Amino acid sequence: xxxxxxxxxxxxxxxxxxxxxxxxxxxxxxxxxxxxxxxxxxxxxxxxxxxxxxxxxxxxxxxxxxxxxxxxxxxxxxxxxxxxxxxxxxxxxxxxxxxxxxxxxxxxxxxxxxxxxxxxxxxxxxxxxxxxxxxxxx
Numbered sequence: 001x002x003x004x005x006x007x008x009x010x011x012x013x014x015x016x017x018x019x020x021x022x023x024x025x026x027x028x029x030x031x032x033x034x035x036x037x038x039x040x041x042x043x044x045x046x047x048x049x050x051x052x053x054x055x056x057x058x059x060x061x062x063x064x065x066x067x068x069x070x071x072x073x074x075x076x077x078x079x080x081x082x083x084x085x086x087x088x089x090x091x092x093x094x095x096x097x098x099x100x101x102x103x104x105x106x107x108x109x110x111x112x113x114x115x116x117x118x119x120x121x122x123x124x125x126x127x128x129x130x131x132x133x134x135x136x137x138x
Contacts, residue, residue: 017044017119018042018048019040020038020039020040020125021038021040021041022138023038023115024036024038024129024130024131024132024138025130026136027133031103035093035097036061037090037091037098037138039088039089040088040117042086042088042089043086046085046121047084048119048121050119051079051120052118053117055115056114057100057104057105057107057115058100058104059102060100061100061101061115063079064076064077064096065095065096078096080120098115100113100115109131109133111130112128112130113128113131114126
């Protein structure tokens with residue numbers, strides 16, 4: 001019976017749909033918005049999207065994307081970040097990222113902030129994201 005349960009849990013149908021790897025937050029001084037980065041890995045046969053995030057450490061968390069338009073970089077809010085089956089999506093400087101706004105307490109490099117990632121399949125993943133200084137690149 002235990003062998004059957006182990007085999008079922010190891011099968012692709014029971015594999016974790018998504019994992020969050022290499023999470024980190026780029027801190028900015030004076031309560032300015034911080035940016036959250038990570039790699040989302042979809043190990044399933046089904047497409048999944050990051051559709052939201054929240055944090056007890058920040059009053060607001062939004063999904064943004066940096067775009068270069070004619071030499072001018074700007075950020076736009078997006079509703080979702082798709083993660084195709086057996087693929088990954090990067091939240092990285094210069095691309096998709098989380099905007100962490102309105103810190104609820106003093107946050108500084110060396111700390112960890114809690115972020116709950118919310119996905120289109122209804123799953124959530126709680127992640128402790130290390131806070132790095134403003135000049136960090138990954």
